[in-house]
Amino acid sequence: MSRAKARRQFPVTSDDPTIRVALTVNGEAVEREVSLRMLLSDFLRHELGLTGTHVGCEHGVCGACTVMIDGKSARSCLTLAVQANGTELRTIESVAAEDGTLHPLQEAFRDCHALQCGYCTPGFIMNILSHFESGQPVDLSEEGIRDVLSGNLCRCTGYQAIVAAYRQAAERLAVRRGEA
Ligand code: FES
Ligand code: FES
Secondary structure: OOHHHHHHOOOOOOOOOEEEEEEEEOOEEEEEEEEOOOEHHHHHHHHOOOOOOOOOOOOOOOOOOEEEEOOEEEEOOOOEHHHHOOOEEEOHHHOOOOOOOOOHHHHHHHHOOOOOOOOOHHHHHHHHHHHHOOOOOOOOOHHHHHHHHOOOOOOOOOOHHHHHHHHHHHHHHHHHOOOO
16 A cells, blocks of 8 residues: 555544533633643643743643642643643732732742743742642741742743742731731
8 A cells, every 4th residue: 555545544633532621710710622632731821822821841840831720739731621620720810910910929020030031930930829828837948948949940040039039929928917
């Protein structure tokens, strides 16, 4: 059989099974029919247009795709859209106030120059925020901060400024809660 003829025998389109998912994204109810194989990162970016969630390595190493699922940080490139069914999901688009006022954590990143190209920043913000909002004590030692940050890679900043932003944001948020 010629190669061209053999190629014609394969289906041109994929018949991936689909499933309906319903979840809350940034406070809004969302319902979509998706392929069982669709990644959550693709769902957010391509189905919902939430392109603040970045995709770097696509295999769970860099943390650029980090979002919050039911309050916990999760790598959206390692999660299927169907696994988020029924959850409350937050992306970077939910962090600033509706009028554009930055969250104290975003302000701290800006003030400490904790970003250069900014590609990694949404992932850092979502990861740090999940720690701040977990109710667990926040360890502001150098080692404690670097432990939290260890799941995110940045190719630009050298991390010093990100550590400083983490500390500044934690202190500002503590001031806000009247704890400092
Ligand atoms: S894109 Fe998900 S961890 Fe790198
Ligand atoms: S600011 Fe460029 S990768 Fe982190």
